[in-house]
Amino acid sequence: MEWQLSFPSMASFSLHSLKNRVIAVLLLSTMIPLMLSGGISYFSITSIMENKIQNGVHSNLRQVQISLINTLSNLNHVSQQLAFNGTVGRDLAKYFETDDILLKDQLGRDIQNNVNLIRFTNPDLGHMFYYFADTQSYVFPEPMLSDKFVPDNYPQLLQQGEMTYYGPHRTTLSRFIDRTVLSVTRKVDVPGYDNLYVYIETSFQLTQNVLQADNSSMNAAHLLVNEQNLITYSENKQFPVGTAYEPARYREGIYESQSSFLFEEPHDQGWKLVAVIPKESYNSEKNLWLRQFTLFTCFSVFIALVFAWTIWRTVRRPLSRFNKEIKQLHDSNFHSPLKMTKIIEFDFLLRKFQLMRQQIWELLQEVKEKEKRKTEVEIEKLLFQINPHFIHNTLDTIRWLARSKGMLEIDNLISALNRVLYYNMGKGGSTTIREEIEALTDYIELQRIRYDFEFTVTIHADENVLSRQIPRFILQPLVENCLYHGMKDEGVIEVHIAVVEGRYTSIRVQDNGAGMTEEDIERLMENQSRERRKVGMGIGLYYVNRMIRTQYGEEANFDIHSRPGEGTTMSLRIPLDKEREGEE
Structure with missing residues (x-):
């Protein structure tokens, strides 16, 4: 079904049109304040504007301070994870305590991986590493880190116990990048290593965002003053880093220097954030606000706010509804009911969106069905790829027995062969573990005659799993792999079948053969492997x-563990048949 919808022409003016609503609201919100604006006394406006400017400056300062506090808190939280009591810190203690080279190497990789994981989950952070304070050397050197790392040269912002916060300062770690960051050092209390510390710094972009959070238009520069009243960061050349901060009081809440006003925002920990605003910019901003607000009265401002809210409501509600429909599509909900907004333009888009969503759902169903059919065809193809070499070799064995022994053994051999072929040439589907074990037993008897070495196969299966349903032809390829790869005289193959965790069937096949390399395992798992076509059913x-x-x-899970000379263990875990489990 195709939706037929046309946009309204300008001749038919309707408030159901978004464009017409915006025009009407903007005209009213502009004309009414201009007409109703009255004269308010100059001194009252001056007082109001000055208070507003001060409140705005302090509000912006608090915004920057909150961003800075959040950044310091994040640094503290991450440093706790890397300290001795944290997860990574405990691994680091084990790293220094062990003398086992292999274990030390594994612990080192684990520590580096955990540090990288923490950095990945905290995109606002940059470099983080362990170092020795006496030698300024890294515990785990990285080629991208500079050898000029001296944290004591950084401006100290705050000292809290064994933690020291620095900055903002120019980083000296990167060899090719010079940016401003915040950083922290924390002592790691590993026994025997009193000089071990962890260093963490923020990313470059985060520090820039924190320092640029002040959105005032008065060219404000920022200072950071530590608890010793020393400037640790400065954006104004009149206040160099490292000098004492000693402004003169101008009036309540405002301090004054030679050519600037200073606004302070202290913190409970002793440091404070200072905004430095040039006197010229401060007065210019105040005069600009005065010129603007002398044209409006309190009533005109109220009316303007009412119409601004109307504009927001007119646009926001339809957009929010459209956003919900998009989220429904994102969550794969293709059949949620469509709700109209009663705005022509948005309703037109919603109907088009509904049509697109329906088409996407139909395409997904079509792709899903095609993939299902493709998988079924591939499995059926594998089931019928019976290797003629298996039948040829078995018939040769029967012919040899006919010449060397009596008719009874020939009868037994033919019977076992017929049962194996009948079972293995079945058309897929599921079977019981009992039937699979019986087919495996016949297959083993055939292989005993075929191979010129002695081997033992033991099968351990719990009684409560024998009636469980599993896919056909699972055990034989596993045992066949053990016979083919390195099995010699007195070889032992053990098959264990049990229920684990109350909801999985565990199948483990283990041998004491020559084992395999990782390359051999990968080759056996390939679809076009030549090795699997040389033996048995050629499926493997x-x-x-x-x-x-x-x-x-x-x-489900299928794992193969093997090393040359140590045998092979194949572990298969599949969920229990839910229908049969319900019957029991």
């Missing part, structure tokens, strides 16, 4: 992995 481990992934998705 790729079939097992593909089957459980298709049927159980991420709920």
Whole structure:
């Protein structure tokens, strides 16, 4: 179905049009204040504007201070994670205590990974590392870090116990970048290492955002003064870093220097933030506000605010509703009811959006169905890729037995072969663990005759799992892999089947053969592996992995652990059959 909708022409003026509403509201909100503006005394306006300017400056200062406090708090929080009592700090203590080279190397990588994870989850932070304070050397050197790291040269903002906050200051860590950052050092109380510290600094962009949070238009510069009344950061050349901060009082709340007014915002910890505003800019801003507000009366301001609220309500509500529809699409909710806004332009877009959403849903269903059919075809194809070499080798073995032994053994061999072929050439689907074990037993008997070495296969299965449903043809490829890769005389293959955690079937096949390398494992798991076509049914481990992934998705797990000379262990975990579990 296609929506037919046309926009209204200018001849039919309707307040249902967003454009017409905006024009009407703006005309009224502009004309009414101009007509109703009266004369208010000069001294009253001066007093109001001056108080407003001061309040605005202090409000902007508090905004910058809050951003700075949040940044320092974040530095403190991250430093706690890297200290001795934190997760990373405990690993660091183990790193220094152990003499095992392999364990030390693993701990070092874990510490670096955890530090990188903390940095990744805190995008507002930059460099963070451990260092020795006496030698200024890094515990885990990085090629991008400068060798000129001397934190004692940074301006100290605040000292709290074993923590020292610096800055803002120019970073000396990066070899190619010179930007302003905030930083902190914290002592790490690792036994035997009294000189071990952690250093953390903010990202360059965060520090710029904090210092530029003041949105006033009076060219304000900022100073940071520590608890010793020394300037640790300055944006004004008249107040150099490291000098004492000694302004003269002008009047309540305002201090004065030679050519500027200073507004202070102290903090409970002893440091304070100062805004330095040139006297010329301060008076110019005040006069500008006076010239603007002398044209309006209190009533005109009230009317302007009412119409401004009307404009916001007119635009905001439809946009909010449109945003909700987009979120519904983002959450894959393709069938939520469509709610109109009673504004022609927005309703037109909503109907188009609804049509697009319906088309997307149909396309997704089509793609999903195609992928499902493709997967089913691939699995069926794998099931029927029976390797003729297996049948040829088995028939050769039967012929050899016919020549060397009596008819009874030939009968047994043919019977076992028929059962294996009948079971393995079934058309997929599920089976029980009991039937899978019986087919595996017949297969093992055939392989005992085929191979010229002695081996033992033991199967341990709990009684309560024998009736569980599993995909067909799972055990045989696992055992076949053990026989083919490095099995010799007196080889042992153990098969363990049990229920774990009350909701998974665990299958573990272990051998004491020659083992495999990682490259061998990857080659066996490939779809077009030549090795898997040389033995048995020619399907192998790729079939097992593909089957459980298709049927159980991420709920299933298939792992292979092997080393040359140490045997191979294959672990398979699949969820229990939910229908059968409900019956029990």
